[in-house]
Amino acid sequence: MYAQMIKSEATQDDPEKLAAFQARIDAGEKIEPKDWMPEGYRKTLIRQIGQHAHSEIVGQLPEGNWITRAPTLERKAILLAKVQDEAGHGLYLYCAAETLGVSRDEITEMLLDGRMKYSSIFNYPTLNWADIGAVGWLVDGAAIMNQVPLQRTSFGPYSRAMIRICKEESFHQRQGYDAIRKMAEGTPEQKKMAQDALNRLWYPSLMMFGPSDKDSVHSAQSMAWKIKMNTNDELRQKFVDQTVPQAEYLGLTIPDPDLKWNEERGHYDYTDPDWSEFFEVIKGNGPCNVDRLAARNKAWDDGAWVRDGLLAHAKKKATRQHAAE
Numbered sequence: 001m002y003a004q005m006i007k008s009e010a011t012q013d014d015p016e017k018l019a020a021f022q023a024r025i026d027a028g029e030k031i032e033p034k035d036w037m038p039e040g041y042r043k044t045l046i047r048q049i050g051q052h053a054h055s056e057i058v059g060q061l062p063e064g065n066w067i068t069r070a071p072t073l074e075r076k077a078i079l080l081a082k083v084q085d086e087a088g089h090g091l092y093l094y095c096a097a098e099t100l101g102v103s104r105d106e107i108t109e110m111l112l113d114g115r116m117k118y119s120s121i122f123n124y125p126t127l128n129w130a131d132i133g134a135v136g137w138l139v140d141g142a143a144i145m146n147q148v149p150l151q152r153t154s155f156g157p158y159s160r161a162m163i164r165i166c167k168e169e170s171f172h173q174r175q176g177y178d179a180i181r182k183m184a185e186g187t188p189e190q191k192k193m194a195q196d197a198l199n200r201l202w203y204p205s206l207m208m209f210g211p212s213d214k215d216s217v218h219s220a221q222s223m224a225w226k227i228k229m230n231t232n233d234e235l236r237q238k239f240v241d242q243t244v245p246q247a248e249y250l251g252l253t254i255p256d257p258d259l260k261w262n263e264e265r266g267h268y269d270y271t272d273p274d275w276s277e278f279f280e281v282i283k284g285n286g287p288c289n290v291d292r293l294a295a296r297n298k299a300w301d302d303g304a305w306v307r308d309g310l311l312a313h314a315k316k317k318a319t320r321q322h323a324a325e
């Protein structure tokens with residue numbers, strides 16, 4: 001439906017302008033907010049950047065839940081810094097979306113009433129400390145795999161936000177790997193917890209890359225516009241190839257009995273996630289969807305007085321300045 005809308009809007013644009021725009025993209029030029037762009041390009045960016053921003057913000061919840069229960073002062077300081085970074089990533093991305101003519105309030109409201117999505121992964125719970133290591137290792141690992149190529153995306157503000165974000169994401173992935181390594185090398189019980197976290201988070205992490213290419217409605221157009229640089233399956237495969245040796249190093253087993261190295265392809269063969277589960281989660285029926293949206297709505301409502309106060313202050317200041325002129 002959305003893809004059809006974009007297509008029909010694209011055909012309404014002036015063909016000459018469209019061709020010149022595509023030529024700029026093909027030549028690797030960056031598109032900046034004041035440049036002419038097809039309406040479909042603008043809308044696709046708002047959807048993707050907005051969804052990405054919301055993911056960073058909602059993504060603070062599963063880990064934020066463990067800050068007060070971190071096992072050592074050092075782990076607590078690291079986790080606190082990481083969760084704060086995610087808030088910063090959300091803000092860079094909201095700013096990038098704002099350059100496309102949509103306000104942060106507007107897209108926040110679309111998240112809060114369910115019109116906009118956020119990443120499926122954050123609808124899974126973090127049940128114990130091993131999950132926090134696994135989130136850093138797998139979830140941030142998958143996020144970087146997707147975001148490194150996005151540093152070269154065609155829209156300038158998105159690309160520049162991604163460059164900054166990727167620098168921090170690599171620290172996030174490493175701190176997660178370090179935390180899960182400590183568990184995997186710990187007592188038999190701790191190792192069991194690490195394995196259990198991997199068992200539960202493996203397939204949700206693979207789902208982060210989106211549906212398989214044959215079901216991806218936006219990939220073809222988004223790749224032609226360089227809003228996406230790779231297909232969902234390409235990135236998923238790269239993630240599997242990178243993560244299997246990391247699991248082996250930890251002495252943990254990927255929960256996929258059919259996983260094996262394919263000499264001919266030069267990649268691991270792996271079992272796809274259960275796509276019916278993925279589509280249920282993105283429809284709002286995952287284990288934590290209701291809780292996550294309730295938490296974000298509560299934070300938005302509880303923060304209303306701060307927003308009102310800031311606006312009242314800005315208004316007063318402007319009136320005073322006006323009177324002095």
Ligand code: FAQ
Pocket residue numbers: 002047048051052053055056059060086117118119120121139140143146207208209210211215216217218219222228232282
């Ligand atoms: N979850 O046609 P496609 C992070 C939807 S990283 C929910 O393939 P597209 C860091 C999609 O929106 C996580 N929905 O879509 C962190 C579309 O529905 P729509 C965020 C999904 O856009 C770590 C439909 O399925 N990263 O947060 C998902 O071409 C730790 C059809 O799919 C980004 O957002 C999903 N996983 O490709 C933070 C990266 N996958 O909108 C805190 C930028 C697909 O038509 C703690 N985004 N859908 O109703 C992208 O690269 C792309 O948007 C994809 C999806 C690859 C996610």
